[in-house]
Amino acid sequence: MAKSKNLSPKFKIPSSEKELELQIGQVPMGSQQGGLSLFSNKFKRGYGDAVFGSDSNGIWLGAAEFTGAPFRVDMNGNVVATSATFGEYISKAGTSQVFTGDFNLNDANVKIDGANKRILINDGSNDRILIGYQLNGF
Amino acid sequence: MADIDFEVIFEGFNEGQSPLAHLDSKTFIGNKGQASEMKADVISNPGFVTQSPALADLTNGTQAGVVDQLIRHILDRPTASDTTYAIGTTKLFKLSSTAVTSGGSPSFPQAITNAVSGESVIRLKANLYGFFNRAADGEILKMPLATEVIDHTWGSVTDAVLEDAPHPVATKEDVMVFGNGRYVGVYVEGSATLDVQKLDFGQGSEVVDVVFHSNIWWIAVNYGEGKKGQVYLYDGSAISTILSDEAGVGDQKIGFLYVLNGIVYIAYNDTSSTGFTIGWLSGRRIKPLRYFSGTLPDHRQKALYRNTILFASSVNIWSMGASVEQLPIQISTLANGGHATLGGIASPFGTPMIASTDGGSNHRLAKFSGYSTDSEWKSVFVDITSGKMLGKINTMIVSTKALVGSARCDLKIEGNQGAVESSEFEISTAAKTRHIFKSIDLKAVEDIRLVLSYANGDTTNACPIRKVVALGSFVER
Numbered sequence: 001m002a003k004s005k006n007l008s009p010k011f012k013i014p015s016s017e018k019e020l021e022l023q024i025g026q027v028p029m030g031s032q033q034g035g036l037s038l039f040s041n042k043f044k045r046g047y048g049d050a051v052f053g054s055d056s057n058g059i060w061l062g063a064a065e066f067t068g069a070p071f072r073v074d075m076n077g078n079v080v081a082t083s084a085t086f087g088e089y090i091s092k093a094g095t096s097q098v099f100t101g102d103f104n105l106n107d108a109n110v111k112i113d114g115a116n117k118r119i120l121i122n123d124g125s126n127d128r129i130l131i132g133y134q135l136n137g138f
Numbered sequence: 139m140a141d142i143d144f145e146v147i148f149e150g151f152n153e154g155q156s157p158l159a160h161l162d163s164k165t166f167i168g169n170k171g172q173a174s175e176m177k178a179d180v181i182s183n184p185g186f187v188t189q190s191p192a193l194a195d196l197t198n199g200t201q202a203g204v205v206d207q208l209i210r211h212i213l214d215r216p217t218a219s220d221t222t223y224a225i226g227t228t229k230l231f232k233l234s235s236t237a238v239t240s241g242g243s244p245s246f247p248q249a250i251t252n253a254v255s256g257e258s259v260i261r262l263k264a265n266l267y268g269f270f271n272r273a274a275d276g277e278i279l280k281m282p283l284a285t286e287v288i289d290h291t292w293g294s295v296t297d298a299v300l301e302d303a304p305h306p307v308a309t310k311e312d313v314m315v316f317g318n319g320r321y322v323g324v325y326v327e328g329s330a331t332l333d334v335q336k337l338d339f340g341q342g343s344e345v346v347d348v349v350f351h352s353n354i355w356w357i358a359v360n361y362g363e364g365k366k367g368q369v370y371l372y373d374g375s376a377i378s379t380i381l382s383d384e385a386g387v388g389d390q391k392i393g394f395l396y397v398l399n400g401i402v403y404i405a406y407n408d409t410s411s412t413g414f415t416i417g418w419l420s421g422r423r424i425k426p427l428r429y430f431s432g433t434l435p436d437h438r439q440k441a442l443y444r445n446t447i448l449f450a451s452s453v454n455i456w457s458m459g460a461s462v463e464q465l466p467i468q469i470s471t472l473a474n475g476g477h478a479t480l481g482g483i484a485s486p487f488g489t490p491m492i493a494s495t496d497g498g499s500n501h502r503l504a505k506f507s508g509y510s511t512d513s514e515w516k517s518v519f520v521d522i523t524s525g526k527m528l529g530k531i532n533t534m535i536v537s538t539k540a541l542v543g544s545a546r547c548d549l550k551i552e553g554n555q556g557a558v559e560s561s562e563f564e565i566s567t568a569a570k571t572r573h574i575f576k577s578i579d580l581k582a583v584e585d586i587r588l589v590l591s592y593a594n595g596d597t598t599n600a601c602p603i604r605k606v607v608a609l610g611s612f613v614e615r
Contacts, residue, residue, distance in 0.1 A: 004142045004143055004144050004145050004609070005144040005145070005524070006144070006145055006146075006147070007144045007145065007146045007520055007521070007522055007529075008145070008146050008147040008148070008170045008520070009146075009166075009168055009169055009170045009172070009517070009518050009520050010169060010170065011156075011157070011167065011168050011169035011172065012169075013153060013169060013466040013467075015460075015463065015464055015465060015466055016459070016460035016462075016463045016464070016465060016466060016467045017463040017464065019427065019466070019467055020401060020418065020467075022420060022421060023420070023421070026420065026421040029371065029383055029385050029419060029422050030354065030371055030382060030383045032352055032353060032354075037353070037373075037382070039371060039382035039383040040382075040383045040384075041380060041381055041382055041383060042378075042380065042382045042383075055378070055380050056380055057380065064375045064377050065373075065375065065377045065378045066378070067377075067378075
């Protein structure tokens with residue numbers, strides 16, 4: 001007797017574990033490893049408030065999110081910090097000046113003028129104290 | 139005995155429906171264990187097809203008891219041993235695995251002030267929260283599990299009223315994130331802060347589901363009346379107002395998200411085509427897995443059953459997934475859901491519960507129990523021609539589990555795409571595992587499909603079928 005034909009329907013179906021594999025080279029939607037979270041709009045490292053992060057607000061340290069973080073820098077370069085200690089110099093970008101800049105203290109400010117070797121204290125309207133040199137005085 | 143020119147084998151019934159069953163109920167595309175139409179159980183004992191689970195009403199689970207309205211959402215986890223809650227259109231219900239509570243102090247079910255549509259219930263620490271819509275807005279109730287005394291306006295008093303919209307909700311630790319129309323709301327119990335508009339997806343958007351997975355909130359949002367869907371990732375702390383990431387479904391409407399075995403599944407549909415899709419979020423894309431017909435299930439209509447996703451679509455309960463990962467993913471119509479309109483489904487105590495209504499005065503909350511006779515399985519059509527010759531089926535051989543008691547299934551063969559059919563052959567003899575039927579009264583045809591009907595089946599003893607072989611010969615046209 002001739003061998004009978006097998007007319008059974010055929011359609012290849014992969015196993016579940018094969019079908020649910022992430023393809024090689026496929027970028028996952030975000031990535032998390034331990035305390036590191038990497039997403040297209042956000043990066044965070046750490047847990048609770050011990051976090052270093054960045055998102056569209058800027059970068060921050062010391063809080064779960066940017067808002068209210070004790071150290072943060074927004075996208076316009078505005079820095080908020082609880083305190084700061086500078087061991088060396090503050091230099092002005094684009095110049096050779098060092099130790100130059102205004103420190104605002106409420107309405108008053110302190111100008112450190114490295115180029116002219118002086119410090120000025122201003123009450124908000126007028127210079128009141130000079131330490132160092134000034135041609136022709138006040 | 140007539141010569142056997144060909145055989146057609148049907149087996150491996152764990153493969154569920156044909157990939158094209160949602161488009162064509164008489165499809166020829168599929169494997170030998172796949173169905174063109176079905177309502178049967180192929181997941182309880184993979185490899186076998188057997189009749190659907192039947193539904194048994196919970197005690198007090200109909201309008202004759204205390205279920206006098208559609209239960210819209212069932213909390214899918216116990217709050218204590220053999221205790222959970224559900225929300226109907228206007229009432230909060232208390233459930234066990236066998237009964238809907240009637241009476242007590244406070245007396246259940248409890249009416250919810252001004253509620254017209256319950257949306258969801260969830261437990262967060264020592265309290266139950268219920269989301270519901272009123273005539274023109276939404277509200278959140280709070281109920282301490284210890285006292286079961288409801289604060290009906292907790293949400294609006296603590297922060298503000300909600301939108302009149304779906305309110306999917308999820309929790310982790312002491313954080314609750316919920317959908318509120320175009321907004322996502324957040325409640326942090328540790329700081330007792332509720333913000334019902336924490337995130338704003340803009341006018342024309344609607345948050346349709348929220349799940350928590352991998353330290354991230356996954357938020358499904360539909361735009362433009364469901365013409366576009368988007369899934370967003372939101373930081374687990376739920377403090378920020380900035381989203382972490384997103385993936386677009388495209389011009390398609392999202393029904394629900396579901397997390398199973400570390401994978402986020404998504405049900406959605408393309409409003410321009412027939413059928414619906416379940417896929418998974420594979421990287422930045424949605425990878426479609428299986429298709430189904432009916433209606434698009436929502437955040438209230440998903441549960442876990444035997445390692446597969448159980449969901450409601452139209453009047454039926456469907457299953458999608460693989461019982462074990464070494465087997466293929468299947469999608470199948472598992473059972474009838476009860477009355478014509480299905481509400482919430484859940485399996486807080488393991489066995490699935492389904493709520494339904496006929497749209498009038500009949501309502502029920504039922505669970506899987508025993509076997510249904512509203513069950514059948516039809517293979518894909520198989521071409522049995524050879525050149526000019528047609529195929530004539532002479533013998534059918536059926537392999538079953540050893541049958542018990544009145545277990546029964548009826549077999550017939552349809553031919554020429556359903557235009558002709560054979561008589562029914564009864565598969566029933568107790569203790570028998572191999573059933574042979576000869577002299578099949580179906581004329582020579584171009585194609586056949588196998589039909590297994592449990593209409594005369596038993597409700598106590600199932601008739602699991604492992605394999606069916608059709609033997610035939612070619613005859614001149």
